[in-house]
Amino acid sequence: MTGLSRVYPPDRVVLREVGLRDGLQMVQRHPSTAAKAEWLRRESDAGVRHFEVGSFLPANAMPQFADVREIIDICQNLNVHSAALALNDRGAADAVQTPVGEIVTVVSATEEHSQANARRSRKEAIALVGRTVELASGSETSPLVQVGISMAFGCSIAGEVDPNEVVRIAAECADAGADVIGLADTVGFAGPDQVKDLVERVQNELGDVVLSIHLHDTRGMGVANASAALDAGIRVIDGSLAGLGGCPFAPGATGNVVFEDLIYLCERKGFATGIDLERLMSAREVAASEMPDEHLFGALPRAGAPRQINWHAQQTTG
Amino acid sequence: MTGLSRVYPPDRVVLREVGLRDGLQMVQRHPSTAAKAEWLRRESDAGVRHFEVGSFLPANAMPQFADVREIIDICQNLNVHSAALALNDRGAADAVQTPVGEIVTVVSATEEHSQANARRSRKEAIALVGRTVELASGSETSPLVQVGISMAFGCSIAGEVDPNEVVRIAAECADAGADVIGLADTVGFAGPDQVKDLVERVQNELGDVVLSIHLHDTRGMGVANASAALDAGIRVIDGSLAGLGGCPFAPGATGNVVFEDLIYLCERKGFATGIDLERLMSAREVAASEMPDEHLFGALPRAGAPRQINWHAQQTTG
Numbered sequence: 001m002t003g004l005s006r007v008y009p010p011d012r013v014v015l016r017e018v019g020l021r022d023g024l025q026m027v028q029r030h031p032s033t034a035a036k037a038e039w040l041r042r043e044s045d046a047g048v049r050h051f052e053v054g055s056f057l058p059a060n061a062m063p064q065f066a067d068v069r070e071i072i073d074i075c076q077n078l079n080v081h082s083a084a085l086a087l088n089d090r091g092a093a094d095a096v097q098t099p100v101g102e103i104v105t106v107v108s109a110t111e112e113h114s115q116a117n118a119r120r121s122r123k124e125a126i127a128l129v130g131r132t133v134e135l136a137s138g139s140e141t142s143p144l145v146q147v148g149i150s151m152a153f154g155c156s157i158a159g160e161v162d163p164n165e166v167v168r169i170a171a172e173c174a175d176a177g178a179d180v181i182g183l184a185d186t187v188g189f190a191g192p193d194q195v196k197d198l199v200e201r202v203q204n205e206l207g208d209v210v211l212s213i214h215l216h217d218t219r220g221m222g223v224a225n226a227s228a229a230l231d232a233g234i235r236v237i238d239g240s241l242a243g244l245g246g247c248p249f250a251p252g253a254t255g256n257v258v259f260e261d262l263i264y265l266c267e268r269k270g271f272a273t274g275i276d277l278e279r280l281m282s283a284r285e286v287a288a289s290e291m292p293d294e295h296l297f298g299a300l301p302r303a304g305a306p307r308q309i310n311w312h313a314q315q316t317t318g
Numbered sequence: 319m320t321g322l323s324r325v326y327p328p329d330r331v332v333l334r335e336v337g338l339r340d341g342l343q344m345v346q347r348h349p350s351t352a353a354k355a356e357w358l359r360r361e362s363d364a365g366v367r368h369f370e371v372g373s374f375l376p377a378n379a380m381p382q383f384a385d386v387r388e389i390i391d392i393c394q395n396l397n398v399h400s401a402a403l404a405l406n407d408r409g410a411a412d413a414v415q416t417p418v419g420e421i422v423t424v425v426s427a428t429e430e431h432s433q434a435n436a437r438r439s440r441k442e443a444i445a446l447v448g449r450t451v452e453l454a455s456g457s458e459t460s461p462l463v464q465v466g467i468s469m470a471f472g473c474s475i476a477g478e479v480d481p482n483e484v485v486r487i488a489a490e491c492a493d494a495g496a497d498v499i500g501l502a503d504t505v506g507f508a509g510p511d512q513v514k515d516l517v518e519r520v521q522n523e524l525g526d527v528v529l530s531i532h533l534h535d536t537r538g539m540g541v542a543n544a545s546a547a548l549d550a551g552i553r554v555i556d557g558s559l560a561g562l563g564g565c566p567f568a569p570g571a572t573g574n575v576v577f578e579d580l581i582y583l584c585e586r587k588g589f590a591t592g593i594d595l596e597r598l599m600s601a602r603e604v605a606a607s608e609m610p611d612e613h614l615f616g617a618l619p620r621a622g623a624p625r626q627i628n629w630h631a632q633q634t635t636g
Contacts, residue, residue, distance in 0.1 A: 159626040188617075189624050191586025192545045219624075220579035220617030221586070224542035227510045254617065261538035268509025268539070299506075299538030299572065306507050306537075308477040 004144060004179050007050075007081050007101065008210045008236055013271035016212070016238045017043060017259050018052040019287070020071065021085060023244030026255075030064035031290035037074050039286045043241070044078045046279035051075060052083045052104065052238070056091035072100045083146065087118065092132040096139035102180070103143050105132050107173060109151040109166050110158040117150075126172050133177035146180035147173040148214060152198065154189030163198050167205045180210045180236065185225065188218025192228035199232035212236035215257040217243055217297070222257030223265055230269055237262060241280075242287055243297030258298040260284075264305065272313040277305050322462060322497050325368075325399050325419065326528045326554055331589035334530070334556045335361060335577050336370040337605070338389065339403060341562030344573075348382035349608035355392050357604045361559070362396045364597035369393060370401045370422065370556070374409035390418045401464065405436065410450040414457035420498070421461050423450050425491060427469040427484050428476040435468075444490050451495035464498035465491040466532060470516065472507030481516050485523045498528045498554065503543065506536025510546035517550035530554035533575040535561055535615070540575030541583050548587055555580060559598075560605055561615030576616040578602075582623065590631040595623050 008014055020039065024030050031039065040051060053075060054068030068084055075082035076099045083102035086092040095103045107125040108114035114122045133145050151158075152166045170181045183198060195213070202211060213229045215222045215238070226237050239262040245255025260280060266273050281301055288296060305311060326332055338357065342348050349357065358369060371393060372386030386402055393400035394417045401420035404410040413421045425443040426432035432440045451463050469476075470484045488499045501516060513531070520529060531547045533540045533556070544555050557580040563573025578598060584591050599619055606614060623629060 154624065154627045156626060160628070187624070188621065189627055189629070191583060191629075192542075193587050218617060218621045219582050220541055220576065221583065223538055224510075224545040224583065227542040227545065254620070258538065264537050265509060265539065265542065269511050299536060302572070303506065303536045306472065306505070308474060309472045309507055310478070311507070311509075 003142065004210060007144060008180065010235065012235065013230070013266050013273060014050055014236045015048070015259065015262055015266065015273055015275065016050040016052055016083070016236065017048050017241060018214070018238045018256060019240035019242070019244045019259070021052040021054055021065075022238075022256055023240040024064045026246040027064065027244075027291055027294060029291055029293060031286065033067040033070055035286050035290045036067070036071055039241075039283055040071070040074055040078060040080070042283040042286065043280060044080050046283065047273070047275040048080070048280070049274070050081045050083070052085075055085035055087070056094045057087070069098050072098045075101070086132065089128065089131060092135050096135050096141065096143065099141050100143050102146055103132055103136055104146045104148055104182075105129055106148045106150050107169055109149050109161045109169060110155040112158040113151050113155050116157055122169065126169070126176055129173050129178055130176040137177070144179040145177065146182055146212065147178040148182035148184050149173070150184045150186045152183045153185040153194055154187065156187045163201055166198060167201050170202045171205055174206050174209050180212055181206065182212040182214050182238070184214040185216055188216035188221065190215070190225050191221055192224045195225045195228040196232040199229055199234055203233055210236060212238065214238040216245070217254045217257045223261055226257060226262055226265055227269065230266070230271065242284055242294075242301070244287065244294060254297055260298045260300040264300050264311065267311055267313045270313045321460065322528060325462060326498065328553065330553065331548070331584050331591060332368055332554045333366070333577065333580055333584065333591055333593065334368040334370060334401070334554065335366050335559060336532070336556045336574060337558035337560070337562045337577065339370040339372055339383075340556075340574055341558040342382045344564040345382065345562075345609055345612060347609055347611060349604065351385040351388055353604050353608045354385070354389055357559075357601050358389070358392055358396060358398070360601040360604065361598060362398050364601065365591070365593040366398070366598070367592070368399045368401070370403075373403035373405070374412045375405070387416050390416045393419075404450065407446065407449060410453050414453050414459065414461065417459050418461050420464055421450055421454055422464045422466055422500075423447055424466045424468050425487055427467050427479045427487060428473040430476040431469050431473050434475055440487065444487070444494055447491050447496055448494040455495070462497040463495065464500055464530065465496040466500035466502050467491070468502045468504045470501045471503040471512055472505065474505045481519055484516060485519050488520045489523055492524050492527050498530055499524065500530040500532050500556070502532040503534055506534040506539065508533070508543050509539055510542045513543045513546040514550040517547055517552055521551055528554060530556065532556040534563070535572045535575045541579055544575055544580055544583055545587065548584070548589065560602055560612075560619070562605065562612060572615055578616045578618040582618050582629065585629055585631045588631045
């Protein structure tokens with residue numbers, strides 16, 4: 001069994017909790033390192049095993065990620081899988097000096113967004129994927145490399161995105177050696193049929209690559225889109241605790257799809273998550289006390305899981 | 319073309335706005351008749367054509383529905399389809415004295431809930447369906463009759479619900495002459511695969527009966543369940559403006575699936591709704607000013623529809 005299939009077993013659903021990365025991207029006040037440690041400990045106690053925890057950036061660029069190395073060490077001590085962003089060569093070089101389990105890099109689906117957001121072409125971004133893969137595979141810890149394709153379902157600058165372009169970019173990233181390809185609905189434009197269509201197209205082209213999906217709930221479609229992605233065969237889904245993570249392109253919008261609600265979705269669809277919803281609630285307390293200005297979303301935390309029915313998946317794989 | 323296929327054309331999606339009925343079920347303070355009229359006028363201007371507007375009950379039982387006759391008259395003047403609950407013989411007799419377009423009656427999926435909620439057996443409730451159909455078809459205005467099967471996806475008292483029982487009840491209601499069978503996730507337990515399964519079972523048994531679905535967003539699955547229902551062939555979906563309508567069985571829970579978000583879902587799935595989201599927003603202002611204590615839900619009202627893409631369905635039928 002490769003490291004890849006240990007981290008992302010093909011017969012199981014994996015929920016990645018990205019609150020400590022994408023959830024903190026826009027916040028004014030961010031949790032202390034100790035609070036992040038407690039957040040991770042409580043989620044890990046609840047059964048969460050996959051986290052995206054920060055970004056390798058100069059500390060003055062985004063102070064909320066200045067402690068990324070410590071957080072990765074904490075993940076290692078908790079024996080959970082850690083992932084972190086590295087958006088340039090320097091970041092990737094820094095990442096491989098740590099025990100991070102997965103390096104996440106980003107390629108925009110559109111040239112317009114690539115230039116505006118990262119000041120480079122998509123071609124340059126894909127070349128960086130290749131260099132990151134080389135660095136990672138040549139390093140002592142051999143972290144996985146995921147490429148998130150941002151704006152894959154519509155772009156805040158270019159508008160409609162041709163799914164064939166996304167398939168082409170995904171194929172080039174896979175050729176460059178990416179272990180995981182992530183399809184990101186960065187600004188929450190997608191509908192479920194579009195999700196199903198794109199996932200199927202990418203799977204048809206790429207075969208057995210590990211595909212993940214990253215959804216924002218900006219227009220309330222997050223859970224529906226996750227359901228469609230599961231129907232199409234996706235087994236790796238990002239979410240953030242309490243739906244943290246506003247979007248700079250959509251003021252007032254919610255952030256990522258709510259992690260807690262994804263658990264209910266998966267279990268009701270027959271995919272065991274291994275996560276205890278009740279225990280997970282205690283992690284929200286950390287977010288609430290550390291970031292009192294952030295709205296915490298989520299239907300399950302509000303209503304609770306039904307006690308009258310057995311809503312858990314009946315098998316452990318699906 | 320029958321009245322039924324004029325009201326619910328089989329090749330179109332119909333969204334029923336039930337805010338003035340289910341949305342007011344639990345509120346402390348309710349809109350004045352004039353405000354309800356304005357609510358209907360604004361929604362009608364936005365293209366909404368189907369409303370559930372109250373219940374035929376003694377005025378002292380639920381004062382928020384005391385003006386149901388006036389509201390039905392207003393619907394008639396606006397040339398929109400009105401529906402109202404009638405939960406006993408007296409209510410049905412009252413209903414057929416008005417120009418209401420559709421009488422909605424309810425049968426519980428479980429004997430336990432039927433006894434606890436309506437103090438009658440399911441058999442008695444189905445007998446009432448038959449009498450209501452007789453009254454309706456013998457009346458001057460011949461309103462349609464819909465039977466909502468409450469707790470169809472799980473019961474707050476009995477727990478799990480056998481889908482075969484729901485199919486059996488649906489068949490008996492159709493035999494009793496119901497024009498529309500509604501499947502209601504009254505307490506928000508359902509997941510999308512369960513919705514798809516039950517809709518397909520009922521369709522297989524009942525053939526060409528008009529099926530509708532009534533979803534509560536208590537556990538965040540509302541839009542995902544609506545998407546699954548559409549995939550399974552449902553073309554009539556209930557929602558309430560701003561997701562109004564708390565559930566007595568789930569304190570703190572949200573109410574019905576958000577009407578505004580359903581519009582985005584349908585359009586993104588290729589089903590034209592004929593509803594202008596921007597104009598619909600002005601109806602929320604009525605709800606906000608008349609019921610200042612109610613939380614108004616909805617992602618589309620918060621984030622707005624995307625301006626960068628054409629998110630409308632490309633055809634007018636689907």
